[in-house]
Amino acid sequence: MNSNTFQDQEGQEHSYKYGSLSHTDAATRQQAIDHNIECIEIGRALGSKALTVWIGDGSNFPGQSHFTRQFERYLDAMKNIYTALPDDWRIFSEHKIFEPAFYSTVVQDWGTNYLIAKELGPKAFCLVDLGHHAPNVNIEMIVARLIQFGKLGGFHFNDSKYGDDDLDTGSIDPFRLFLVFNELVDAEGAKDFDPAHMLDQSHNVTDPIESLMRSAIEVRRAYAQALVVDRTALAGFQNDNDPMMASETLKDAFRTDVGPILAMARRKAGGAIDPVATYRASGYRQKVAGERPAVTGASGGIV
Ligand SMILES: [Mn+2]
Structure with a gap:
């Protein structure tokens, strides 16, 4: 289940123009909390087992918001939602560097996201949307870090050239997708490792059904290629400090036509x-x- 406190809905009492779960006004925060709890209830009826929370809260100008007090309000609100979570559910917080807030975002990166998951408790995990990072950020390394500390909740797969472009998975940088799956295959069997694989894309010029097919195929392709990696050889090259052969081992798998x-x-x-x-x-x-x-x-399709 995905909650939505980043767009005002018809008939809604309090506006989210200046934030939702981190809003300065307690009644607005409560409205956002109640919405998330309602999403849990709907999810229960549908057989869902997880709630994903992404908020657009942030600021557009220096001085507009107090970083610490804003994040404290967010954490307090999330604790309220966490308390309402059924025992067999997980809650995923999703970070995003910018948009719609262009100066600061409350949940801006994986570091803040990890702090949230740690503060909330064992049912809280971090969700990685591939488009929610600065260009050239090493996302596969973020994935490895979250796995190492048992906090990887899952993914919103998509692809991008610049930012949160929400293009079809693997359409721009299939090698990066492969490198993410390389970390996932490497970690199979790790503690608290049960990532949810989701697509989060905006199909404006293609038939969305065709884009979903293509994206699902590319996710499976990256997984299959990652399974081809000779991990014994790779570990040997890593230990022997042979960067040429180590990187060729990965490229060999990526070049394999699966x-x-x-x-x-x-x-x-x-x-x-x-x-x-x-x-x-x-x-x-x-x-x-x-x-x-x-x-x-x-619609703008911002998520
Ligand atoms: Mn997303």
């Missing part, structure tokens, strides 16, 4: 060898377009 194996696996599971071509040939899009009214207007 496409035919993935297609075979899909076919064995009753799926299509070429999902997008099969989907197009089925005429599904045309059929449902005739049944469902078109949505007018577009």
Whole structure:
């Protein structure tokens, strides 16, 4: 379940213009807490086992907000939500460097995110959205750190050129996706390691169903490539301080064409060898377009 306190809803009493869970006004914070608790209730009915919280809270100008007091208010509010969490649920906090706040964001990076998960307790974990970092940040290393300290909750997969572009997984930098999965495969069996794999994308120029197919395929491709890594050889090259052969070991796996194996696996599971071509040939899009009214207007898609 994803809560939404970053957009005002119709009929809502207090506006989130100046924040939600970290708002200076107690009644606005309470409204955001109540919304998250309602999301838990809806999630229970749907069979969900986790709540993801991303807030747009932050500031646009130096001096606008007191960093510490703002974060204290956020933590207090999150503790209220955490208390309402069922025993078999987890709560994921999602960090994001900027947007919609462009000077400071309350949950801005994995360090703050780790502090939140640590403060809240054993059911709290960090969610990594690949688009929520500065360009060139080493995301796979963040993943490794969170795994090492038992706080990796999962992912919002997408891809980006600049920021939170929310493009299809693996469409810009498939090597980075592979390196993230390299850390996940390396950590299989680690304590508290049960990451949730989710897609968080904005499909503006493609058929969203096709983009979801492609993204799911790319996630599986990165996983399969990561399984190909010769980890014994890699560990040896690392211990022998042989950066050339260590990096070539990873590149060898990344260059391996696992496409035919993935297609075979899909076919064995009753799926299509070429999902997008099969989907197009089925005429599904045309059929449902005739049944469902078109949505007018577009949203910013900020998450
Ligand atoms: Mn996200």
